[in-house]
Amino acid sequence: MARFTFNLPDIGEGIAEAEIVEWHVKVGDTVEEDARLADVMTDKATIDLESPVSGKVLEVAGEAGDTIAIGSMLVVIEVEGEGAGEPGDEATAAQAPSPAPAPAPKDDDVSTRIEVENSDASDANDAIARGQDDRKEQDEASNSPNDQPGTGRKASSTRILASPAVRRRARDLGVDLQQVRPQEDGRVRHADLDAFLSYGGGGGFAAAGKARKDEDIKVIGLRKRIAQNMAASKRNIPHFSYVEEVDVTELERLRAQLNDRRGDKPKLTMLPLLITAICKVLPDYPMINARYDDEANVVTRHGSVHLGMAAQTDNGLMVPVIRDAQAKNLWQLANEVLRLANAARDGTAKSEELSGSTLTLTSLGPLGGVATTPVINRPEVAIIGPNRIVERPMFVPDGMGGEKIEKRKLMNISISCDHRVVDGYDAASFVQDMKRLIEAPANLLIN
Incomplete structure (x- = not known):
């Protein structure tokens, strides 16, 4: 086996260093060529770095939030090749391929709003001020054979429409989204959860709610x-x-x-x-x-x-x-x-x-x-x-x-x-x- 060192490539624009935003691999993982290794950020551009080789990840450079210099080691990968078993064998990426642009977010509820006054609920304003991009799940809702006519919601065998944040909150509160009645377009929102909880899930007035666990969020x-x-x-x-x-x-x-x-x-x-x-x-x-x-x-x-x-x-x-x-x-x-x-x-x-x-x-x-x-x-x-x-x-x-x-x-x-x-x-x-x-x-x- 040989060791292949993938150095952080020159991202351009005179950039001397970049911050690691997210790792997609860890030590011990097996990666294929062109697999995503990490997302790094310079200024306000996030770059997706891909593996130029297939093999096993031996080392990674730091954690999310760490800053590393251009040209320094990002990942060391064990690859098959001549000289296997000889200690210290190392192939270095002389010229890394140009990083691909970061892909668009894949969450169910990608939310962007240009912060402008919105007095007309137009399509353009939705993209700018309200900006809730529900196209994917709305298409699923309109095409599903399991919709319940007149109810504005899915049958119990299908997935309830809700953003990841709403699902996470419902899970933390122990609320079954099947029991929550959405107020518009069949999609459960935070306001629908609030209305459900305010009446104790339909069984009287709710208590203040159970405490959530403390969590530390690294700012990166x-x-x-x-x-x-x-x-x-x-x-x-x-x-x-x-x-x-x-x-x-x-x-x-x-x-x-x-x-x-x-x-x-x-x-x-x-x-x-x-x-x-x-x-x-x-x-x-x-x-x-x-x-x-x-x-x-x-x-x-x-x-x-x-x-x-x-x-x-x-x-x-x-x-x-x-x-x-x-x-x-x-x-x-x-x-x-x-x-x-x-x-x-x-x-x-x-x-x-x-x-x-x-x-x-x-x-x-x-x-x-x-x-x-x-x-x-x-x-x-x-x-x-x-x-x-x-x-x-x-x-x-x-x-x-x-x-x-x-x-x-x-x-x-x-x-x-x-x-x-x-x-x-x-x-x-x-x-x-x-x-x-x-x-x-x-x-x-x-x-």
Whole structure:
């Protein structure tokens, strides 16, 4: 037998090291050629490494969460060949094959939502704001011969539709999912579990619930990068936030009219309209569309708007970037939003699509909230956060010199800024100019 040492290959882009995110083998395993060995991460790209040979795993380099240098030993594999039995025989991978892109998550409930205000349950919004990708199990549900008509759920001999998180919670609570009545589309969700438990599983009021076991979760991969970036942002940037209420009644009316006449174009969500408003106002506030290199003590004010969109994926927070957003019309922006949302969800976003933003837009979508104080995506100097749309009675002009009460759609817009670069007056003026444009949205369509 001979020993084959597979070194961590050069992933490119000047990367000197990578973090081990997950092992797919352990010492003693027998692997085939092209079998998955490990997932490693550099920056925000996760790379799937495959075995160039078949054999038995003798050594692995560290545990998940460890960082190893490019060119250092990743795995040692015992392979068949001449010189078997001679100690120290070792074949080294001189040139490892290019790593394949990480495959899309295979969970039943891949959840991604671009965090934008969602007031219309459209297909595009599902991909962006709600983002629940239930296609696989919905297809199974629609094609299964064992469906129970009129019940919205499967027959007892088939698998109940539920995400892995719901199944795990039900198992921990000792709940049989067959006994839980789903409220919509035959899929059991956390809310259905809560409703079931609130009545003691149908037998009276429930107790507070049994305690779960303590567990230690190692912070690795993208979650580790997020933690490091957020800590660096709060540690180095003196944040301040400003919030203003905006009447979006007319903007929503315009959006509905445009959607009625869109033809084969993608359905507009609120996001492209807000991006257009931001891009129209930014030329008067160049200090907001900027990046601050605090080591060189240089602020770069960017002429183009490369807008980052905070996206919650199954693997953690990602920020895909719309390049030259100021040069795109509403429909082009809608296409980019949808394309980048899908790329973030299925793991196909390229590294250049996840870096280089000059300003970021973030929102909790339908979860909303009255106001947010988002954390700046360093080295940018500002981040904008639209919040949930609510309907409230407001005093509006009645056209005869008086006022009347009318139901209006209102939304708060939050902005967090780096106080080293942006003054409070400038941030407030920027949002007020956005407000004036949003409340008279016909101006969005004027070049």
